Amino acid sequence: MSPARDVVVTGLGATTPLGGDVASTWAAALAGESGARTLENDWADRYEIPVRFAATIKVPPTEALSRPETKRMDPSAQYAVIAAREAWADAGSPDVDPLRLGAVVSSGIGGIWTTLDAWDTLQSKGARRVLPMTVPMLMPNSPSAFVSLELGARAGAHALVSACASGAEAIGYGVDMIRSGRADVVVAGGTEATIHPMPIAAFAASRTLSLRNDDPAHASRPYDTARDGFVVGEGSGVVVLESAEHAAARGARVYARIAGVGLSADGYHITSPEPSGDGQVRAMRAALAESGVAAADVRHVNAHATSTVVGDLIEARSIRGVLGDDADHVALSATKSMTGHLLGGAGALETIFTVLALHHRLAPPTINVEDPDPELVLDLVRDTPRPLGDGDLAAVNNSFGFGGHNVALVVTTV
Structure with a gap:
C-alpha cells in the first residue's frame, strides 16, 4: 500500500458519559468508572417506564457551546460539533484545501429530541409555533452538515445510517474517501442523543435494556452470567483521518493507522x-x-x-x-x-x-x-x-x- 493511500489518525475528540473530552474519558475508562446513573427526572413515574437510569453525558454542552449554537442544533449535532472541535485542535488544525477536506459524521437515530419537541409544540400550541429550524435540526445528516460548516469541508459531507454500527461505518467511509483520492483529510465519527422518554420506553418495550434500577453503575455487565441488557448512553466520538503522505508533509503527530x-x-x-x-x-x-x-x-x-x-x-x-x-x-x-x-x-x-x-x-x-x-x-x-x-x-x-x-x-x- 503506497503512503498516499495509507490512512492514519492524527486527531481525537469526544464528549461522553465519562468525560467532556478524550483525556478525561480515557482516564475514567482506565480507572474502571461507570457513566451510568439514575435519571433526575420524573419520566419513569409519569410514563410508567420500567427503566430509571442511563449513561448521560458527563459535561453539559452548554459548557462548550454558546447559547445561539445550542438553540440551532439538536443535541446530537451539539455533541458532534464539540467532539469535532477537539479532534481538529488535537490534529493541529491542519492547513488543508477545503476541496480536499471531508466530513463523515453519522447518527443511528438522528434528531429525536427536535422531532418530538416539535410534535409536542404542534399539538399544544399550533403550527405557527413550530420553529423554522426544525427540519435542519432533526435531519440525520445534521451533525455531519454542522461539522462540515464548522470546518469548511467541501470534499463531501456524509452521514451513513446503520444503527449502532453507524459511527464505525462513518470512519470506514472516511478511510475510503482518502484511499480513493477524494480527500486528504476527513473528520469522521458518530453521535447520539436519545436519552428521552420515548426512545427509552421503546427500547424497554423490546426487552433489550437492563432493569437494574437499584444499581445503575453495575448494570452494564458484558459476558457476566447475570447480564440482562444494555444501558442507553449518549455522546460523540470524532477522529481526524489523514493520508500518511499529507500527515508526514506537515509533521503531524500520528496516533495509529486504520489499516482495514x-x-x-x-x-x-x-x-x-x-x-x-x-x-x-x-x-x-x-x-x-x-x-x-x-x-x-x-x-x-x-x-x-x-x-x-x-x-x-x-x-x-x-x-x-x-x-x-x-x-x-x-x-x-x-x-x-x-x-x-x-x-x-x-x-x-x-x-x-x-x-x-x-x-x-x-x-x-x-x-x-x-x-x-x-x-x-x-x-x-x-x-x-x-x-x-x-x-x-x-x-x-x-x-x-x-x-x-x-x-x-x-x-x-x-
Whole structure:
C-alpha cells in the first residue's frame, strides 16, 4: 500500500458519559468508572417506564457551546460539533484545501429530541409555533452538515445510517474517501442523543435494556452470567483521518493507522443478530484481509459487547472463529460496561479507545464481570488495564447494528 493511500489518525475528540473530552474519558475508562446513573427526572413515574437510569453525558454542552449554537442544533449535532472541535485542535488544525477536506459524521437515530419537541409544540400550541429550524435540526445528516460548516469541508459531507454500527461505518467511509483520492483529510465519527422518554420506553418495550434500577453503575455487565441488557448512553466520538503522505508533509503527530475496513450484512432479522455469527465473521475477515494483518498479529479486540444475553456470546464465538487458536493471546475489552451504549456514537468512541489502547499499549478494562459466562472463549480484560507489550500491535474494533449491519476496523501501530 503506497503512503498516499495509507490512512492514519492524527486527531481525537469526544464528549461522553465519562468525560467532556478524550483525556478525561480515557482516564475514567482506565480507572474502571461507570457513566451510568439514575435519571433526575420524573419520566419513569409519569410514563410508567420500567427503566430509571442511563449513561448521560458527563459535561453539559452548554459548557462548550454558546447559547445561539445550542438553540440551532439538536443535541446530537451539539455533541458532534464539540467532539469535532477537539479532534481538529488535537490534529493541529491542519492547513488543508477545503476541496480536499471531508466530513463523515453519522447518527443511528438522528434528531429525536427536535422531532418530538416539535410534535409536542404542534399539538399544544399550533403550527405557527413550530420553529423554522426544525427540519435542519432533526435531519440525520445534521451533525455531519454542522461539522462540515464548522470546518469548511467541501470534499463531501456524509452521514451513513446503520444503527449502532453507524459511527464505525462513518470512519470506514472516511478511510475510503482518502484511499480513493477524494480527500486528504476527513473528520469522521458518530453521535447520539436519545436519552428521552420515548426512545427509552421503546427500547424497554423490546426487552433489550437492563432493569437494574437499584444499581445503575453495575448494570452494564458484558459476558457476566447475570447480564440482562444494555444501558442507553449518549455522546460523540470524532477522529481526524489523514493520508500518511499529507500527515508526514506537515509533521503531524500520528496516533495509529486504520489499516482495514470490513463490512457485511446478516440479511437475517431486523433486530436479532444471525445466530451463527456468519456476517460478523465475514466483516472481521474482510478487514484483516484488507489490512494485511494476520490473525497471529492481533493483540487486542474492542468488542461490540452490549451486555445482552444472546449477542455477547455470538460475537465471542465469531472472534474465536476468525482468530482460531491465536485468540488465546488477544486481550478482549468491552468498554460499554463503562460508557453504556452510545448507539450511533458507539463505534466511533470505541475506535478512539482502540486507537488509544495501541498508542499507549494498554487495553482498557471491562467492569462488572463478577461471574464470567462459562461459554466465553476469550481472554477478557477485567477490572484493571492490561499492558499490550512491545513491538508492532494490531487490534480489531467491532460494531454491529439493528438491521444486520456489521463493521470491523483493523487498527495498527505506526
